Amino acid sequence: MAMQQGPGRPVPVAFTGTRRELGGLLLRGYILLLPTIGLYRFWLNTWRRRFYWAHTEIDGDSLEYTGDAMQLLLGFLMALVVFVPLYALLFYLSTLPRQTALIGYGGIAVMLWFLVGYALYRARDFRLSRTLWRGIRFDQTGNGWAYALRRFGWSLLMLASLGLVYPFMAASLWRYRYEHSWYGDLRFAFVGSWRQLAGQYYLTYGAVVIMAGIGLVLGLAMGAWPDHGHVAPLALLPLAIAALLIGMLALRYQARQLSALYSGVRLGTAVLTLRIKAGALIWQYGLCGLALLGAMALLALGGFVVLGLVAPEAFAGGGFDLEIFVSQMQGSVLSLAAIIAGYLLVLAAYSLVTELFIGLGYWKLIANGASIAGLNGLSGVRARGEDRALAGEGLAAALHVEAY
Structure with a gap:
């Protein structure tokens, strides 16, 4: 756990x-x-x-956290x-000539990318305004459309460069978010800079290329x-190794970036320090990959057992006859139900494993890698009312x- 000398005694953050x-x-x-019919997702997200x-x-x-499911x-x-x-516009575009439809789809994609920026900012506002510590509520001000425009402009520069x-x-985006964030009536500040990221980023960029x-x-x-x-299977090995190494480099950079950016956050006299070890972050992704392989193997085994019960003739003689299997699956309500159930189980298994290892692991690494000095200076902070806006979080959900 990182400890940095700052104003007052550094205290840990723990998960x-x-x-x-x-x-x-x-x-x-x-x-x-x-x-x-999926509506419980809002209660699940709240819990x-x-x-x-x-x-x-x-x-x-x-x-x-004081938010509730009905708000979501x-x-x-x-x-x-x-x-x-x-959706009506998308349907209408599908009836037009291909070139016109492609232009329309492209315009909608650009619009949605812009809306993502607005949704992310407003959703962060929703979460902060429903987060309390020691009875004092956090909040976010600023303009969601201004943030979306800033993010959209930077994304165009990213493509061009x-x-x-x-x-x-x-x-830039980190600074905008934190300079419009509040704890009660005290505004956050951000003292970080792109210079803290540039060296590691360009080294990683070059290594990836x-x-x-x-x-x-x-x-x-x-x-x-x-x-x-025909593709030689062994020829894919260098590509797989390169992809694995690139993924590890990207995670190594992510750990450095998060440590630098979070350590640039200030709240009055409070100084946040974060240190995430790259190996720990890589390990979480490795565990997630192994857990996914195990979960999918178990589901595949269960799927073969169920299919053997639904279409036993296709597995007669210890083999598998695809033609018989397809003919038995056609027109069978039970078979359709098995396919739908299998799809939902795969989706649920993927969501469960990634949340348990990536979502939980990410949160835990940040919490346990952080310390804060100067908390005594926050004793005079006064509370402010709850922001009851809902649109941003709903758009993020959509x-x-x-x-x-």
Whole structure:
């Protein structure tokens, strides 16, 4: 845990939750999603946030989440007012000539990308305004449309520069968010800079380009390019190794970036310090990958057992006859139900495993890697009222960009 000398005694941040607790909560939520036609997701998200907040302690006092599921549901229904006409427009475009339709689809994609920025900012406002520590509420001001425009402009520069402006973009967006964040009547500040990111980013960028080039050249030399529809399996090995190394480099940079940016956050006399070890972050992703492989293997085994019961003739003689299997599956309500159930189980298993290892692991690394000095200076902070706006969180839910 990082400890940095600052104003006053540094105090730790701790996360006390376990995978077992979160796993039980998620399983209950997934079971209730089906009979409620997915509406229970808003209750599941609320309970999940309360779990994360309640198990995050700063100087012995935990955070508190005061949002409720009905707020999330109402926000989502408000967002549908925007998306219903959009779906109608998509249907209309599908009836037009291909070139016209492609232009229309492109325009809608650009609009949605812009809306994502607005939704992310307003959703963060929703979460902060419903987060308390020691009875004082957090909040976010600023303009969601201004943030969306800033993010959209930076994304265009990212495309034009092939990603070279990323350190400037990350620092700029981070600064806007935190300089419009509040704890009671005290505003946050951000003293970080793109200079803290540039060195590591450009080293990582160069290493990624080199590794991708080497993997591509070796793969092509070994026969990765399709030759009359045939690809040598061994030729994919250099590409796989390159992808794995690139992923590890990206996670290493992410750990450095998060440590630098969070350590630039100030709140009055309070100084936040964060240190995330790259190996710990990589390990979480590795565990997630292994858990996913195990879960999918178990589901595949269960799927074969169920299919053997639904279409036993296809497995007669110890083999598998695809033609018989397809003929038996056609027109069978039981078979259709098995396919739907299998799809939902795969989706639920993926969501469960990624939340338990990536979501929980990410939160835990940040909480347990942080310390704060100068908390005594916050004793005079006064509370402010709750921001009751719902639209931003609902839009984030509709665009599937919610956080925790």
